[in-house]
Amino acid sequence: MDIETDRTFIYGKSTLDTRIESWWGILRKESGFFSWNALDINLVQFCLMRLLQDKLDNVMMVWNMHIIRANQTNSPAGMPLSLHLLPDMGNVEDHLECAEEMIYTCEEELFELCCLHMYENNWNLPKAFTEAIDLYLRLRN
Numbered sequence: 001m002d003i004e005t006d007r008t009f010i011y012g013k014s015t016l017d018t019r020i021e022s023w024w025g026i027l028r029k030e031s032g033f034f035s036w037n038a039l040d041i042n043l044v045q046f047c048l049m050r051l052l053q054d055k056l057d058n059v060m061m062v063w064n065m066h067i068i069r070a071n072q073t074n075s076p077a078g079m080p081l082s083l084h085l086l087p088d089m090g091n092v093e094d095h096l097e098c099a100e101e102m103i104y105t106c107e108e109e110l111f112e113l114c115c116l117h118m119y120e121n122n123w124n125l126p127k128a129f130t131e132a133i134d135l136y137l138r139l140r141n
Contacts, residue, residue, distance in 0.1 A: 039140075043110070044136060046105050046110065046111060047126060047132040047135045048129075048132050049106070050105065050125065051129060065079060066079065066080070067079055068080065068083075076092045114139055123138065
């Protein structure tokens with residue numbers, strides 16, 4: 001994984017969140033369907049949640065593999081992943097609390113209905129945000 005370490009963090013406004021903002025813009029302008037009701041919100045969750053979770057998992061992996069340098073604040077040094085998995089080596093305490101894993105990305109009944117509709121129509125789960133838009137529009141119709 002190649003990362004420019006001098007550009008992994010910058011201060012300032014988040015003006016480059018263009019993927020999701022672009023997606024919302026396309027959805028509002030071109031589809032004319034999205035109305036912020038419970039159905040639309042659940043369909044968006046169904047179509048997008050896996051893609052967003054994949055992106056978050058990638059960010060988490062990059063973050064957990066970076067090296068924290070020793071400093072004067074008594075913060076532990078090392079990789080966050082190592083400090084988590086081997087807290088005794090970093091002389092740290094484990095304060096991790098497990099969260100429940102989400103099975104459904106939206107309301108259970110709608111999730112099952114969407115899965116059934118996808119199966120009946122031989123549709124695949126989206127692998128890109130544009131595919132998620134297409135799936136949302138197909139399920140919305």
